[in-house]
Amino acid sequence: MGKQVELLPGTLDMLILKAVSLGGLxxxxxxxxxxxxxxxxxxxxQGSLYPALYRLERKGLIASAWGESENKRKAKFYTxxxxxxxxxxxxxxxWRDFSSxxxxxxxxxxxxx
Amino acid sequence: xxxxxxxxFEDDMxxxxxxxxxSYVDDLIRSGFSPAEAERxxxxxxxxxxxxxxxxxxxxxxxxxxxxxxxxxxxxxxxRQNPGFAAIAILSLALGIGANTAIFGVFDxxxxxxxxxxxxxxxxxxxxxxxxxxxxxxYPCFExxxxxxxxFAAVSAFSPSDMELTADHGRELARGVWVxxxxxxxxxxxxxxGRTLTASDDQTPGKGGPDGPVAVISRASxxxxxxxxxxxxxxxxxxxxxxxxxxxxxxxxTMSLEPGRPVEIAVPMMLSNPAMLRDRTSAWxxxxxxxxxxxxxxQARAESDGLFQAYMADVQISEQIRRMLFQRIExxxxxQGLGGLRRQFSKPLTALMILAxxxxxxxxxxxxxxxxxxxxxxxxDFAVRLAIGAGRGRLVRQHLTESLVLxxxxxxxxxxxxxLGEMALAAFFAxxxxxxxxxxxxxxxxxxxxxxxxVLSGLALGIVPAMRAARLDPAAGLHGGSRGIAGNRVxxxxxxxxxxxxxxxxxxxLAGAGLFIRSLRQLESVDLGFAREGxxxxxxxxxxxLFGSSEWLAMQTDIIDRVRQIPxxxxxxxxxxxxxxxxxxxxxxxxxxxxxxxxxxxxIHLAAISPEYFDTLGxxxxxxxxxxxxxxxxxxxxxxxxxxxxxxxxxxxxxxxxKVRFTNYPSRDLLYEVVGVVRDAKxxxxxxxxxxxxxxxxxxxxxxxxxxxxxxxxxxDAITFAAPVRQQIQSVRSTLLIDNVSTMEKQIEQALxxxxxxxxxxxxxGTVALVLACIGLYGILAHAVTRRTNEIGIRMALGxxxxxxxxxxxxxxxxxxxxGIVIGLPVVLALGQVTKAxxxxxEPFDPLAFASAALLLLLFTALAATLPGRRASLLDPxxxxxxE
Numbered sequence: 002m003g004k005q006v007e008l009l010p011g012t013l014d015m016l017i018l019k020a021v022s023l024g025g026l027x028x029x030x031x032x033x034x035x036x037x038x039x040x041x042x043x044x045x046x047q048g049s050l051y052p053a054l055y056r057l058e059r060k061g062l063i064a065s066a067w068g069e070s071e072n073k074r075k076a077k078f079y080t081x082x083x084x085x086x087x088x089x090x091x092x093x094x095x096w097r098d099f100s101s102x103x104x105x106x107x108x109x110x111x112x113x114x
Numbered sequence: 115x116x117x118x119x120x121x122x123f124e125d126d127m128x129x130x131x132x133x134x135x136x137s138y139v140d141d142l143i144r145s146g147f148s149p150a151e152a153e154r155x156x157x158x159x160x161x162x163x164x165x166x167x168x169x170x171x172x173x174x175x176x177x178x179x180x181x182x183x184x185x186x187x188x189x190x191x192x193x194r195q196n197p198g199f200a201a202i203a204i205l206s207l208a209l210g211i212g213a214n215t216a217i218f219g220v221f222d223x224x225x226x227x228x229x230x231x232x233x234x235x236x237x238x239x240x241x242x243x244x245x246x247x248x249x250x251x252x253y254p255c256f257e258x259x260x261x262x263x264x265x266f267a268a269v270s271a272f273s274p275s276d277m278e279l280t281a282d283h284g285r286e287l288a289r290g291v292w293v294x295x296x297x298x299x300x301x302x303x304x305x306x307x308g309r310t311l312t313a314s315d316d317q318t319p320g321k322g323g324p325d326g327p328v329a330v331i332s333r334a335s336x337x338x339x340x341x342x343x344x345x346x347x348x349x350x351x352x353x354x355x356x357x358x359x360x361x362x363x364x365x366x367x368t369m370s371l372e373p374g375r376p377v378e379i380a381v382p383m384m385l386s387n388p389a390m391l392r393d394r395t396s397a398w399x400x401x402x403x404x405x406x407x408x409x410x411x412x413q414a415r416a417e418s419d420g421l422f423q424a425y426m427a428d429v430q431i432s433e434q435i436r437r438m439l440f441q442r443i444e445x446x447x448x449x450q451g452l453g454g455l456r457r458q459f460s461k462p463l464t465a466l467m468i469l470a471x472x473x474x475x476x477x478x479x480x481x482x483x484x485x486x487x488x489x490x491x492x493x494x495d496f497a498v499r500l501a502i503g504a505g506r507g508r509l510v511r512q513h514l515t516e517s518l519v520l521x522x523x524x525x526x527x528x529x530x531x532x533x534l535g536e537m538a539l540a541a542f543f544a545x546x547x548x549x550x551x552x553x554x555x556x557x558x559x560x561x562x563x564x565x566x567x568x569v570l571s572g573l574a575l576g577i578v579p580a581m582r583a584a585r586l587d588p589a590a591g592l593h594g595g596s597r598g599i600a601g602n603r604v605x606x607x608x609x610x611x612x613x614x615x616x617x618x619x620x621x622x623x624l625a626g627a628g629l630f631i632r633s634l635r636q637l638e639s640v641d642l643g644f645a646r647e648g649x650x651x652x653x654x655x656x657x658x659x660l661f662g663s664s665e666w667l668a669m670q671t672d673i674i675d676r677v678r679q680i681p682x683x684x685x686x687x688x689x690x691x692x693x694x695x696x697x698x699x700x701x702x703x704x705x706x707x708x709x710x711x712x713x714x715x716x717x718i719h720l721a722a723i724s725p726e727y728f729d730t731l732g733x734x735x736x737x738x739x740x741x742x743x744x745x746x747x748x749x750x751x752x753x754x755x756x757x758x759x760x761x762x763x764x765x766x767x768x769x770x771x772x773k774v775r776f777t778n779y780p781s782r783d784l785l786y787e788v789v790g791v792v793r794d795a796k797x798x799x800x801x802x803x804x805x806x807x808x809x810x811x812x813x814x815x816x817x818x819x820x821x822x823x824x825x826x827x828x829x830x831d832a833i834t835f836a837a838p839v840r841q842q843i844q845s846v847r848s849t850l851l852i853d854n855v856s857t858m859e860k861q862i863e864q865a866l867x868x869x870x871x872x873x874x875x876x877x878x879x880g881t882v883a884l885v886l887a888c889i890g891l892y893g894i895l896a897h898a899v900t901r902r903t904n905e906i907g908i909r910m911a912l913g914x915x916x917x918x919x920x921x922x923x924x925x926x927x928x929x930x931x932x933x934g935i936v937i938g939l940p941v942v943l944a945l946g947q948v949t950k951a952x953x954x955x956x957e958p959f960d961p962l963a964f965a966s967a968a969l970l971l972l973l974f975t976a977l978a979a980t981l982p983g984r985r986a987s988l989l990d991p992x993x994x995x996x997x998e
Contacts, residue, residue: 029134047138048161051131052169059174070133072140077130 006042013045013053015096018081018089021063027076028054054079062088120176127170135160181508185515192492192516199488200520202889203481207524207571209882210477212531215564217470217875219536221463222559223552224374224455231368232302233404234449238411240269240401240418244441250397253383253390255425256294259401262421265414266403268300273399274370274377275386278655278851280352281339287655287853288335288378291370292386295323298330300404301368306333308347308362315361316382319391327358327385332366335378353381354658367553371402371451374543374550394429397439402448411445419443434713455550462868465949466875469623473879476619478571480886482578483612485517487893489579497587510580517576518569525568529556532564542871548696548864578608606901609894610930616890617934617975618941620883621967625942627880628963629949629956630873636955637866643795643804644693645732649858650832651692654843655821655851662818667747669846670812670822674726676842677826683835686826687726688812693797694861695823695854701816702778703808705763718759718806719797720776722815728792730827738770738790747813753786759806760791774808779816786810800865801954825858832857872952884970887934888978895927895982906986907994916987923986927979928972935968942967 020026020034028050035043057063062085070076081089135156142152160166171180193200228234240259241248250273251259260269270293277290295316304310311330315323322328331339331346340346349360358381369377383391390398405414422443426436450456489496496509536554543550654673660666670688677686691697701720710716725741728734736757745752753774760769773785794804812819824843828835836855843850856864863870899906906919914922946958956963 027133028130029137032134046161047134047159048131048163048166051127051134051166052173055170056173070137072137074133074137075129076133077126 004042005044006039007044012096013049014057015089015092016043017050017053017057018062018085018092021079022081022086022089025068025078025080027068027070027078029076031079057085061085123174123176127167131160131163131166135163181511182515185512186519188512189516189519193519196488199484200523203484203520204523204527206477206480206886206889207521208527208531209886210474210571211525211528211564211567212535213470213473213879213882214467214567215528215532215560216535216539217463217466218563219532219554219556219560220459220539220552221467222557222563223554224459224463226450226559227373228449229301229368229371229373229451230303230365231449235447236267236405236407237301237448238403238405238414238445239448239452240403241444241446242397242422242440242442243444244437244439246438248444248446249439250400251422252394252397253399254392254394255422256399256401258421258425259403259418260294263403263414263418265406265409265417267406268296269401269403270294270297270300271383271399271401272297272370272380273383273386274372274375277379277381278354278658279379283339285657285849285851287851289376290379290381291377292383293370293380295382295384297380297402298364298368300402301371303364303368305330305362305364306336307344308360310362310364311380311382316384319384319388322382322384325359325361327353327356327382328361329353329358329379329381330362330364330369331360331379332369332377333363334366334376336363339378353379353385356385358385371400371448372454373451374455374552376551395431395435395440400452403445415443415445418445438713459868461952462872465872465952468945469626469876469879472619472623473882474567474571476616476623476883476886478574479612479616479619480890481517481520481571481575483609483616483890483893485513485575485579486582486609486612487897489513489582513580514573514576517579518572521568521572521575525564528568529561529564532556532560539871542874543867545864606894606897609897613887613890613894613930614933614937616883616887617931617971618938619934620880620887620971621935621938622941622945623876623883624880624967624970625938625964626945626949627873627876628967629946629953629958629960630869630876632956632960632963633953634866634869634873637800637869638862640796640800640955642693642800642862643733643793644858645827646858646862648828648830648832649731650826650828650835650839650855651695651823651858651861652836652839652852652855653695653821653823655853656847657849658820661820664747666819667813669850670724671743672846673824673843674724676846677824677839680835680838680842682829683839684827684829685726685730686824686839687730688724688822688824689727690722690812690815690819690822692823692825692858692861693731693795694800694858694865696798697823698798701776701808703763704775704777706773708763715762716777718808720808720810720816722810722812722819724812727809727825730825731795732827733795734793736791736793737768738788740790740792741809741811745811745814749814751784751786751814752789752811754790754792754809755788756792756804756807756809757794758804759808760788762806776816781816784816786814800862832859869952869954880967884974887971888974891927891930891975891978892981894930895923895979896985898926899923899982899986902986903989903994906989907991910989910991911995919987919989920983923983924976924979927975927983931971931975935971939964 016035017031020031020038023034026034031054032045032047032050035045054063054065058065058079061082063079064082065077065079067075068078138156138159139149139152142155143149147155231237240251242251242255243249251271253271256269256271259266260271263269272294273292275290275292277288279286279288279290293311293316295311295313298305298310299312308330311328312323315325315328317323329351336342336346340349346360347362350357351360352358364380366376367373369380390396403414403418405411419442422440426440429440431440446453499509500506533556540552540554543552656666656669660669674686674688677683690699699720701718702716703718704716723741725743725745728740737760738754740754741752755763755769763769763774764772769788769791772788774788775782775785792809795807796802796804797807798805810816812822824839826832826835826839833855840852840855843852906914906922909922910919942964943959946953946960950958
């Protein structure tokens, strides 16, 4: 397991959208998938997922429905909506631009400019 | 519903979070933790469930709702704790809002409301206009415009008129309207039962259409005359002596286009006097056009003007009359109906709206003061809430919620008060002979008005205390206890300022009321030129076949003789119209040797009277003689002028023996010799100086005598003579129709309707403002005494007398009141200037009105100060000093 990374403010929503985009998940499933995708390196307070999920659903980016979990229990499943998909795409592009710009600045070598 | 949804939300959230934690616990156990340890770790890693739930609710937008609920709960609790405060606050707001809603209701009914017809905005009056103003059209001209003008989708006409009906209760007079057959179809008004009139009902003079002579009645008439019986459709009644069939019942408010003047029956024009239908110069019809959708008003005007000019080219009238009445066509919006009522009441109603607004302002100021005082009392409470972490926004919201709740209650009560007020106002308008019927039932527009007034005042009220709450320093608030901190002193100063504003508002309203009352008194005591007490008046109409007959003439003398036998009745007379009856008649007079400078110089008011007329009304002769029985139909023609007319036409010369002619009557060649001059008397308006009048004996009248007005001078209460007089009249001929029974005093009241309305309402408003100011004064003084308990104790310990302490309080009270009066004065002056035109016999700066207002205010100030003053003087110095 690599070094733990703290979540940048504002990125949780984007990560949740990504996680849900790979297939419908319940809240706990979102957590597991994020841990799996980050190799467990991302620190997320478990409870904080839920206000974010509610906020995203309120905005219409994800939709929820009650269903049955792997262990045969009643659970609330989230899926990405069309506008959620668009939002994810836009944020992904934004993030790429942002990180490349920041990376460019940070990799500047003294004396070059 | 909402509560169920809310519960569902909570249950779902609970289940979802529980599922998460339990799944994690299962996973942890699977990876080897003991169940207890797994529980513990899961709980730690999840974080506080309740906090997360709250965040979820917030994310879902539910928190505001919860907070609102908490605010409301707290508000109701504080209201229950302090019912006196709530009662005063709600009551004063209810008075302010009620006054505004009631006046707005009248304003709306008279000034704003469109008639409930189809597309009222497309309707225009097509009027002939000249230097004398605007009027209607003759029938042939209406026909021309109706048939030729292409700018209109429909052209119809109407003409209100008294009509004589015979149904169940014998002959009766009713207000009716002659309408063109297409009138209601053009307006888009549907019948309630039966059918409406159509163009085919209005084809043949005297006959109507295929169904014969038909008529429709108003809903009100249907209820009153026919008991709401649906079988009324198909019934035959008599209009004069002709049988007509009722074919339908129409909504009362759209029977005619004259708002406030309800009409009972509408009859097709073809059933009216055929001579009137042929008459080419008598403009008795109001013509209403409905503009085609794409046609501009100016286009329609130009087109109808072209038709009108062509029509006029063919008509024999003098150039002068043409200039005065028939110069051109003008259009006027017709969606609100004829504007008589609007013109009459626009000024008084606007003034009343302003005054009502001031009352509301006073109520709001009072409320603000009360709320401020309460906010001070609750400073500690709020400081505690701040200290334990409430947001300032929450505190502000709490204040606004409270004021909105109070305002809501005030508005509800206000609507009830407004409803009562409107009933009183409607009754006020509906009194007398020329009753004005207003529909003042609550409507959406009125409720919207009340709502917006209420919300605005709620925000205005909450804002001051709320802003103070936002600035509150929790540390100071917690430390300071009930007094002694700077914030309190600032609040007190603000409270004082508000009280000064209240006094100023009261000053304005009271002085305004004073002006209006003085003006009304002046008008009531104005010299009428005739006796006002003990005069009974009524109108008597014979059957149509008796109009102008010698039989009717003989009956008149007979009636006078019999009526005079009634004990206590001193004299009685006939006239074509009595003063202040609302009736009028004009003539064009030619006086040899007098050169008129304008056309109007020839105009004179004309009345035919019986010999007893001047005696009965108490109008003294100035020169010459009155009429007598010798001035009969075949005797030499004689006339009497009033002083104004004599002076106008003859200057200082003696008019007796001079001869005059009436050029606008068929008898234009007859010369009337002036035999007397009488004193001037008011006729139409109490404000205007007397106009020129000429009187003729009834048998020598220039036109046919039909309806006549009786005047009887009685000892004692005139109205009690109505029954015996009626009995005597009907003993002469039982079918004589008697109506408009009244007394001169009643007619004077009637003529002063507007002035009485304004005086009564401004007095009410002034009283309300005065009471509010007293409450405000009392509150602020009581608070000041509490705050100065220590100081008063010290003063008393140092030897101040009890009366000295009372004076301390009184002095403050008078200082506040004096400040308010001084501030109010210039506003009153400005108000006086604005309403100058409505005042009579009073200058806008009326020292008496102003002094009484100021005196009244000072008196009530002293009253309001008495209780706090007494309390201060009864303080026990030792315990006062010991207080914190």
